[in-house]
Amino acid sequence: MSACCHCTHDNWPELERGYRAMLPEPILAFIDENRQRERNESMLIATLHMVQAHFGHLGPGHLEAVAQLMQIPLAKVTGVATFYHYFRLQPRGKYLINVCLGTACYVKGAEKIAQKLTDELGIRFGETSKDGVFSLESTRCVGTCGLAPVVMIGDEVHGPLTPSQVPALLESYLARAAEDLVGESAANR
Amino acid sequence: MPLPVRDFYRSMADRIGRTLADRDLGNKILIQVGSATCEHAAGSQSVTEEFVRHIRASGRKDIVIHRTGCTGRCSREPIVGIQVAGQIPVKYERVNRDLVHRIFTEHIQGGAPVMKHVLDHTTEVLPEREFLFCEGSRCQRPGPNLRDRFIALLETRGIEPHRVHVAAASCFGVCSLSGDAPATYVLARPEKVIYRVNGEEDLLAILADHVVGGQVVERLRVQEEPIALEFLERYGDVAFFNRQSRIALRNAGVVDPESLDEYVGLDGFKALATTLERHEPEWVISELTKARLRGRGGGGFLTGTKWTLARKQVDATRFIICNGDEGDPGAFMDRSMLESDPFNIVEGMIIGGFAIGAQKGFFYIRAEYPLAIRRIQHAIDTCRANGLLGQDIMGSGFDFDLEIRLGAGAFVCGEETALIRSIEGERGQPKVRPPYPTDRGLWGHPTVINNVETFANISAILRYGGDWYARIGTEKSGGTKVFALAGKVRHTGLVEVPLGTTLSRVVNDIGGGVSGGKQLKAIQTGGPAGGFIPASMQDMEVDFEPLQKAGSIMGSGGMIVLSEDDCMVDIAKFYMAFSQEESCGKCTPCREGTTRILEILERITQGKGELADLDKLDRLSRLCQRTSLCGLGRAAPNPVLSSLKHFREEFLAHIQDKHCPAKKCVALIRYEINPEKCIGCTICDRNCPVECITGARKEAHVIDQAACIKCGNCFDVCKFAAIDRV
Numbered sequence: 001m002s003a004c005c006h007c008t009h010d011n012w013p014e015l016e017r018g019y020r021a022m023l024p025e026p027i028l029a030f031i032d033e034n035r036q037r038e039r040n041e042s043m044l045i046a047t048l049h050m051v052q053a054h055f056g057h058l059g060p061g062h063l064e065a066v067a068q069l070m071q072i073p074l075a076k077v078t079g080v081a082t083f084y085h086y087f088r089l090q091p092r093g094k095y096l097i098n099v100c101l102g103t104a105c106y107v108k109g110a111e112k113i114a115q116k117l118t119d120e121l122g123i124r125f126g127e128t129s130k131d132g133v134f135s136l137e138s139t140r141c142v143g144t145c146g147l148a149p150v151v152m153i154g155d156e157v158h159g160p161l162t163p164s165q166v167p168a169l170l171e172s173y174l175a176r177a178a179e180d181l182v183g184e185s186a187a188n189r
Numbered sequence: 190m191p192l193p194v195r196d197f198y199r200s201m202a203d204r205i206g207r208t209l210a211d212r213d214l215g216n217k218i219l220i221q222v223g224s225a226t227c228e229h230a231a232g233s234q235s236v237t238e239e240f241v242r243h244i245r246a247s248g249r250k251d252i253v254i255h256r257t258g259c260t261g262r263c264s265r266e267p268i269v270g271i272q273v274a275g276q277i278p279v280k281y282e283r284v285n286r287d288l289v290h291r292i293f294t295e296h297i298q299g300g301a302p303v304m305k306h307v308l309d310h311t312t313e314v315l316p317e318r319e320f321l322f323c324e325g326s327r328c329q330r331p332g333p334n335l336r337d338r339f340i341a342l343l344e345t346r347g348i349e350p351h352r353v354h355v356a357a358a359s360c361f362g363v364c365s366l367s368g369d370a371p372a373t374y375v376l377a378r379p380e381k382v383i384y385r386v387n388g389e390e391d392l393l394a395i396l397a398d399h400v401v402g403g404q405v406v407e408r409l410r411v412q413e414e415p416i417a418l419e420f421l422e423r424y425g426d427v428a429f430f431n432r433q434s435r436i437a438l439r440n441a442g443v444v445d446p447e448s449l450d451e452y453v454g455l456d457g458f459k460a461l462a463t464t465l466e467r468h469e470p471e472w473v474i475s476e477l478t479k480a481r482l483r484g485r486g487g488g489g490f491l492t493g494t495k496w497t498l499a500r501k502q503v504d505a506t507r508f509i510i511c512n513g514d515e516g517d518p519g520a521f522m523d524r525s526m527l528e529s530d531p532f533n534i535v536e537g538m539i540i541g542g543f544a545i546g547a548q549k550g551f552f553y554i555r556a557e558y559p560l561a562i563r564r565i566q567h568a569i570d571t572c573r574a575n576g577l578l579g580q581d582i583m584g585s586g587f588d589f590d591l592e593i594r595l596g597a598g599a600f601v602c603g604e605e606t607a608l609i610r611s612i613e614g615e616r617g618q619p620k621v622r623p624p625y626p627t628d629r630g631l632w633g634h635p636t637v638i639n640n641v642e643t644f645a646n647i648s649a650i651l652r653y654g655g656d657w658y659a660r661i662g663t664e665k666s667g668g669t670k671v672f673a674l675a676g677k678v679r680h681t682g683l684v685e686v687p688l689g690t691t692l693s694r695v696v697n698d699i700g701g702g703v704s705g706g707k708q709l710k711a712i713q714t715g716g717p718a719g720g721f722i723p724a725s726m727q728d729m730e731v732d733f734e735p736l737q738k739a740g741s742i743m744g745s746g747g748m749i750v751l752s753e754d755d756c757m758v759d760i761a762k763f764y765m766a767f768s769q770e771e772s773c774g775k776c777t778p779c780r781e782g783t784t785r786i787l788e789i790l791e792r793i794t795q796g797k798g799e800l801a802d803l804d805k806l807d808r809l810s811r812l813c814q815r816t817s818l819c820g821l822g823r824a825a826p827n828p829v830l831s832s833l834k835h836f837r838e839e840f841l842a843h844i845q846d847k848h849c850p851a852k853k854c855v856a857l858i859r860y861e862i863n864p865e866k867c868i869g870c871t872i873c874d875r876n877c878p879v880e881c882i883t884g885a886r887k888e889a890h891v892i893d894q895a896a897c898i899k900c901g902n903c904f905d906v907c908k909f910a911a912i913d914r915v
Contacts, residue, residue: 086598102518143521145675146263157230
């Protein structure tokens with residue numbers, strides 16, 4: 001067996017250390033546990049869910065770390081991450097606004113709510129507001145059709161909404177974000 | 190001969206029975222609060238907190254809070270039930286913190302219900318007694334209507350209708366249980382007694398002994414208990430509920446979804462015990478075949494046949510999957526079942542695993558349903574800790590375990606081959622069938638995939654028998670189907686009715702008709718893969734075949750009511766936009782076909798359509814239908830084809846007259862101010878985002894058509910109906 005190049009030492013331990021430093025402990029434990037199991041690669045989506053839950057999005061570094069630590073080709077990891085709508089590759093604001101555009105909401109005027117939100121926030125769908133508080137996205141049915149039209153902010157569902165209620169709703173979250181900021185700075189002091 | 194399974198079940202049931210007896214809920218005042226995603230969204234959590242505070246402050250030990258799942262009465266949530274022993278339970282709608290205080294002080298402490306806020310309040314006084322007459326829409330009983338007769342008898346006796354309430358209910362499923370000829374069954378509340386009534390004599394006996402004398406007429410009483418007895422006991426007085434036949438949803442809104450005890454208290458896991466004790470997978474499959482249970486995910490394939498196919502495989506490594514990737518916009522029955530009665534779904538899966546000889550099962554649930562995931566995980570963990578999952582289940586020697594896998598927001602993953610790929614950790618793209626999953630599925634092994642609702646019916650069928658289930662439905666399909674009723678309907682929510690019930694009964698009798706007094710235009714069933722049923726066909730029976738014949742499908746059970754205000758071209762475009770976005774892109778007919786169809790529809794709603802577009806739509810749709818790889822592409826053109834079939838004139842209006850009859854398509858409408866009605870209040874001017882409305886105070890205003898963006902704000906805010914949409 002002939003060596004392919006000049007390198008003589010195995011650099012995996014260093015690399016692994018670097019990748020492990022990029023992910024928090026519970027996720028590393030999850031990956032390690034799955035590697036002991038059969039069909040490790042089937043846990044990829046679950047792992048990506050955990051990474052996104054922790055960081056809010058899946059950055060290029062996160063995907064590479066997952067690929068290396070799970071020993072799955074990066075191409076496949078990226079393929080999966082880009083296929084599913086639930087995974088976000090860009091960072092998002094503190095509050096994710098998901099406008100439901102499911103059928104029940106649509107027939108009850110979800111488009112007007114969507115229009116009002118883009119007007120109020122001055123951003124388009126898929127974008128994040130300048131202050132980093134809101135990201136605007138749309139979703140297909142959150143399963144609360146009885147309250148249509150609904151908007152999900154974070155994991156709270158609001159409905160039935162009218163366009164005129166939108167400014168006050170956004171205001172309440174802005175206030176909450178400001179409160180958190182005050183709380184954080186107090187904690188830091 | 191030792192009977193390990195029977196002993197196991199008995200000791201579990203006894204232990205739990207003692208625990209339940211210790212809780213002694215029957216003699217306490219129960220405050221029942223719904224807890225599911227939609228209930229939480231409506232504010233049920235803060236309502237619960239408020240009740241807790243009140244109970245604590247009152248210092249009373251006989252008042253307890255009982256958490257349940259959701260009943261499926263979405264538009265009236267949060268719903269709170271107050272149960273006092275010996276009285277008909279009272280349900281309140283849209284409860285908030287302020288109302289909690291009133292309910293607590295006036296009703297619970299003062300004994301006087303807050304009538305104004307009672308769910309669907311129809312009377313000012315709560316009845317002392319209630320008689321629900323079964324009125325299966327499908328069994329044609331001979332003779333006069335006994336319910337009308339009973340009402341007349343009460344009247345002649347001078348008994349006021351508000352004291353004794355008589356109502357029509359749906360099929361209880363009792364006659365198919367006893368195997369007798371169809372008869373009228375009557376549920377008497379609050380005694381929770383079922384009578385079999387055959388004629389006027391029996392009615393007179395009930396009147397004399399029960400209504401007047403307060404004694405149960407033992408002669409007429411039947412021993413069989415309808416499966417939904419507990420449900421009817423709690424919700425039987427509400428027309429929205431008593432016109433349903435609840436089997437899959439029987440425990441929704443009745444049990445605490447996180448209590449194994451309560452589930453077992455209602456004969457939970459009895460079907461599993463019977464199955465494991467008999468230890469004959471063939472028996473399970475033969476009951477399902479007798480039941481004519483068809484896949485509730487939409488395909489309508491006979492469950493018994495599917496399970497047989499998997500069972501016959503040589504490969505002994507087999508899997509069973511519960512498809513909880515409910516992606517159809519407007520459908521939420523799977524979420525509700527997973528959240529409200531998780532143990533029932535788990536029991537159905539264990540039985541399925543045993544019947545096909547699987548060692549492992551998977552729940553595939555979409556990540557958008559965090560509460561459903563949490564409750565199923567809790568149910569799995571609880572079952573494992575109680576010997577109902579894992580090694581040697583119930584001492585029967587059968588090993589089986591369950592695991593949850595999360596979806597990640599891809600509609601196509603509801604398709605079974607795509608779902609399998611997703612569980613394997615791949616991109617969820619479908620594969621060509623055959624081979625079908627029952628031959629080669631998950632990791633190449635035989636796999637059965639069924640919908641949540643299918644599993645929700647299994648335990649009921651095994652407890653009450655396949656014949657019983659079959660008799661509730663139609664000749665081709667047994668049992669009931671759950672529909673998620675939404676859109677322009679007065680009562681949105683979950684409706685479970687026997688297959689073969691007419692659309693009109695679901696929409697008008699249960700759903701209360703179109704909201705806002707508008708005209709019904711169409712009913713959309715089956716989500717983006719389904720089609721439209723025009724109002725003229727509302728007497729059609731709901732079943733797999735009739736719906737297909739009308740150009741729609743059963744699908745998973747989404748039912749969207751559309752009124753005269755909805756534009757069919759616009760709605761068809763909405764569904765096509767959905768399918769186009771969700772197309773996985775693997776095969777050309779679907780990827781390109783949906784895109785081009787959407788473009789044509791866009792053009793038509795923009796007023797730029799040509800007559801030739803209709804033929805193009807038709808041709809393209811059929812091509813997409815015939816040549817796409819999976820169900821998504823094959824079904825995607827259904828909304829277009831069925832709207833073309835039933836509402837061609839609306840397409841023609843858009844194309845030839847450049848007119849949108851429903852006044853929905855923005856490019857084809859304009860707003861005008863009627864100078865005779867306008868009083869110059871300036872509210873439209875102040876609400877116009879582009880400031881295209883001018884006029885002096887107290888004088889008629891004018892819209893600058895060139896600048897107007899047709900947002901409709903002025904139309905919505907005008908209090909004098911002075912703005913016309915033309």
